[in-house]
Amino acid sequence: MPQSSDTFLVDQIIPLNEVHLICGPSGAGKSTLASQLASESRQGGEIFGRACYPFPLCYVACASPLPRLRTIMRAAGIDPASIPHFSLVGKCRPDERTVEFVVSLARELVPDLRVLIIDAFAILCQGKINDHRDVAQFMISAQDTCDRESLTIIGCVGSAKPRDDGQNAAAPRDRIIGATTWSESSGTKIIIDPEKPRDPGNPYRVIHVLPHGLRPETFQFEFKDGALVPRDMFEEGPLDAWLISIAAGTELRTSEIVAAAESMKISRRTCNYWIAKQVEAGTLVRLRQGVFRVAQTGVNPTPLA
Numbered sequence: 001m002p003q004s005s006d007t008f009l010v011d012q013i014i015p016l017n018e019v020h021l022i023c024g025p026s027g028a029g030k031s032t033l034a035s036q037l038a039s040e041s042r043q044g045g046e047i048f049g050r051a052c053y054p055f056p057l058c059y060v061a062c063a064s065p066l067p068r069l070r071t072i073m074r075a076a077g078i079d080p081a082s083i084p085h086f087s088l089v090g091k092c093r094p095d096e097r098t099v100e101f102v103v104s105l106a107r108e109l110v111p112d113l114r115v116l117i118i119d120a121f122a123i124l125c126q127g128k129i130n131d132h133r134d135v136a137q138f139m140i141s142a143q144d145t146c147d148r149e150s151l152t153i154i155g156c157v158g159s160a161k162p163r164d165d166g167q168n169a170a171a172p173r174d175r176i177i178g179a180t181t182w183s184e185s186s187g188t189k190i191i192i193d194p195e196k197p198r199d200p201g202n203p204y205r206v207i208h209v210l211p212h213g214l215r216p217e218t219f220q221f222e223f224k225d226g227a228l229v230p231r232d233m234f235e236e237g238p239l240d241a242w243l244i245s246i247a248a249g250t251e252l253r254t255s256e257i258v259a260a261a262e263s264m265k266i267s268r269r270t271c272n273y274w275i276a277k278q279v280e281a282g283t284l285v286r287l288r289q290g291v292f293r294v295a296q297t298g299v300n301p302t303p304l305a
Helices: 030-043 066-075 099-109 132-149 238-244 254-263 268-281
Strands: 008-010 019-024 057-061 085-087 115-119 152-158 189-194 204-210 217-224 227-230 251-253 284-288 291-294
Touching: 008 030, 019 030, 019 132, 030 057, 030 066, 030 115, 030 152, 030 189, 030 227, 057 066, 057 099, 066 085, 085 099, 099 115, 099 132, 132 152, 217 268, 238 254, 238 268, 251 254, 254 268, 254 291, 268 284, 268 291
Parallel strands: 019 152, 019 189, 057 085, 057 115, 115 152
Antiparallel strands: 189 204, 204 217, 217 227, 251 291, 284 291
């Protein structure tokens, strides 16, 4: 178990005493990801390769009844009894749904509460969720609660689906529900997208981690037996084999790489991610927009992950 931290819930990703968001379209896996984050935090485990620090925590489902929440947790391999949790369904009138009310209920379960994960967070906004002023007032109030109560809030909110071709009409942070104020007024954004939005049976997910003021990162995950796990692509590296066959010093255009990926039935989204990983690993050098030079071949390739 990692040592305690005075600064982070998840090292270098989720600072304490701020409002953060887990975002994604319906069915993408927000609740599963939030449950796994809660479980790893309780155990002092890891997520996205970073240490989670244990703090007194409570998980609140604003829109799902307890049986549904517990089904999601069990499917992810999490014992619901290991995470203090409750559902807001049936506990209050719509006009009573506020962050302060949720905090008061959570403290009944966890008196020394430090972390509050709120599923369907936008339900607590008393105004319009696509109105700049209403969302700004809600987020300022939520941050005030964090400051006053020494709390870290992680809220799950919806976002628009990405396009199937991997070329989004808006950046991930700008697809969060109705108003860009959700993104502008929060700390870290963790955005989970289905790799193939029109295929509900596709298990693959692309997760964008956007810490405020720090370098964004992108991860490939997949659903296995109800849990989100890092995607193992070692056995699925046709682009790696293709790159090894190309002589060092060769210039490649993005269109050539995409054409090769399409011939291997690799999605545009996964191809873009692979290119970024190759640049990061140094096997491709970006010369200018859309043009790369092959830096090395015949070496241990970066897996398409």
